[in-house]
Amino acid sequence: MTDSHKPHDSSVSQVPQLRLYDTATHQITPFTPIHAGEVGIYVCGATVQSSPHIGHIRAAVAFDVIRRWFMRLEYHVTFIRNVTDIDDKILDKSRAAGQQWWERAYIYEREFTHAYERLGVLAPSYEPRATGHISDMIDLIQRILDNGHAYVIPDADGNPSGNVYFDVPSWPQYGELTHQQAGTQAADESAALADKMGPSVDSTGDDKYNPVDAADLAEDKHDPRDFALWKAPKDTDPQTARWKTPFGIGRPGWHLECSAMSHRYLGADFDIHGGGLDLRFPHHENEMAQSKAAGWGFAHHWMHSAWVTAKGEKMSKSLGNGLSVDSILAEHSAWVVRYAMASVQYRSMLEWGSQTLSEAEHAHERITNFIDRSDALIHEPISVDEVNALPVSDFPAEFISSMNEDFNVSGATASIFTTIRQGNALLDAANTPNANAQLRALVLQLRAMLDVLGLDPLNAQWLESDTHADASSQEHDALDSLIGERLAKRTEARKNKDFAQADAIRDELGKAGIVIEDTPHGSSWSME
Known part of the structure; x- marks a missing residue:
């Protein structure tokens, strides 16, 4: 499956309109792209400071399914997922480990990439690194300063210190994403849930409590709500982690990076901004404020994936229940692990444990047993290209309606197993008139539905993965x-x-x- 654009045809026009839940409005509404037949998606990627665990990868799998369905609906998808390769934790951990900070970032960037690949996550259209867009960030800060929504802190001699803050009181719309009261207290249910869950590892890979950049706690700010756009270096920061700017030597604030990169690759307005629920406040709230204060538009829809929990608690390093991707894949096939994540709707909490994986193992057995039995009777093999080419209008109506109602994968998987039950009935009637032709059509439907979830077991991704699983x-x-x-x-x-x-x-x-x-x-x- 590729992102190549195919004009909408009659088969797609017959499908009910896709509806999305927008985190900003708390409503499910019809999706209308900015440009017909195209969709631009920006998803916050990893802060590459340590190895990925399953909590980090959940968001990647969730948005991979979302992207695949858009592609099935014949949209040309531009999918951007960034890498944060410089921040306080990367600098601190690399120093403690005797590494160069850029060396550590690259080591763990590769680990994340490997985890994505093993779990069948499609490569993004582009994956920009924060450090590759310093000039874009400097230009963005200057726009915000020129518009009167930021300020530079002077040093003792009156020169620019390198600390630049966004002036929250100057931006009355602040809080429009998360419906903050005076920009400080969460007022909606999901933000309150984020507060309740306490210290955690967010989807980007950092231990955070409603993640706050360390510089956002600085005492030189004009208002407690103001947040860092640019930060003067700490004494422990290496020279390679400092950039010279008109407002002093330093490095970017965390929130600034995504605004600069989304604008670079998707423009001033784009369709969807996604990420883990943790990132809603302050990260996404601050992104929206600084981008609009610069005179740009921003995302037209906000989508956030929920957390992975273990025994009812959010998967977290601080709780000691983080599970590395490598450890899990050493005990379970990559298909099973992906099914465990992809079969839960992206806004639902995913409880991770032996029961979840056991259910995924059982699903794998049912699906592969049916396909194997069917293939023995189907005279003309079904190719991956044929699976990819099946028009959406040929999918079961239940599957289509479920996916088009805010990517309800629970309903979609129910349709998958309904198809298997129908297929088993045909297997019992094998060699009767038309039975084999009907069986082939059902298997083609089944594999196409599974492919939307990234789970077609006969795709080379999984055939190769299973070969190496035992070793x-x-x-x-x-x-x-x-x-x-x-x-x-x-x-x-x-x-x-x-x-x-x-x-x-x-x-x-x-x-x-x-x-x-x-x-x-x-x-x-x-x-x-």
């Missing part, structure tokens, strides 16, 4: 056994108060790239 699992089991022995010795040393030995084991594993996490329930490990 990967064996390697993980062997490594887990070896590390488990070292952790058992470390636990014994700690019980005997031999902390020197315990620390030596931890440091030994750390040099090999193994991160140890101690919790009240014992120690666990993950790859750095």
Whole structure:
């Protein structure tokens, strides 16, 4: 499947209009693109400071399904997903690890890319890095300054210090996305939920509580609500993490990056801005304010994916229940892991655990068993190209109506299993007149529906993935056994108060790239 544009034809015009839930309006309304037959989507990507876990990847899979359905509706999709490759945490963690900050960012950028690929997430139309758009950010700040909605903090000598803040009181519309009261307190249900969930890892990969840039807490601001557009360097920041600007030497504020990059690739107005629910405030609120204060438009629709929870708690490093993608894929096939994420509607919380994965395993068994049995009777094999070419009008009506009602994948998967039940009835009537032709048509429908979710089991993505799954699992089991022995010795040393030995084991594993996490329930490990 590609994003190549095909003009809307009669088959698409027969399909009910797509309706989206807009986070800003709290309503499901018909989607009308800015430009007919085209859709521009910007999704906030990873802050590449450490390895991805399943909570980070959930948003990527959710918006991948959204993108695939737009493509099925024959839109030309321009899909931009950014990489934040410089921020406080990247600088702090790289310094602690004895790395160059850009080296660390690239290492984990590649890990995220690998995780996306293994889980069948289509590559974006473009994936810009923040550090590649410094000049765009400088121009954006100057526009905001010229329009009177930002200010530069002078240093002791009256020269520009490098700290530039957005002047929230100068922008009366501030809070229009999240319906803030005076721009400080959440007033809607989902923002209140975000507050209730407490410290967390957001979809970009940072530990945050309603994520706030450290510079946003600075004492030199005119108003507590003001947020950083540009930040003077800390004493610990390396020279390579500083840029010279008309308002002083420094580096970009977190919120500024996405405004500059979305404008560069999608223009002043674009169709959809997406990301994890965590990012609504302050990140997306601030993006909207600074972009419009610069004299631009911005996203016409806002879409936010919900969190992954584990035992009712949001998956989080601070809670100690983060699960790395590599660890999960060592125990489950990539198809199963993707199904577990893709089969839950993007706005619904996804409870992650053994039951979720067991249900995905069962779904895989039902789907593949039916396709295998059917293929033995179908005289003309079904190619991937034929699957991709099936017009939407040939999909079951239940599937179409579900996907067009704010991407209701729960209804869509129900249609998938209805099709399998119909197919099993045809299998029982095999070799009767027309049965084989009807069976082939059903299998084609089934695979096309699965492809919308990125789950056609006969796509090369999954055939190749399954080939390597067993070897990967064996390697993980062997490594887990070896590390488990070292952790058992470390636990014994700690019980005997031999902390020197315990620390030596931890440091030994750390040099090999193994991160140890101690919790009240014992120690666990993950790859750095």
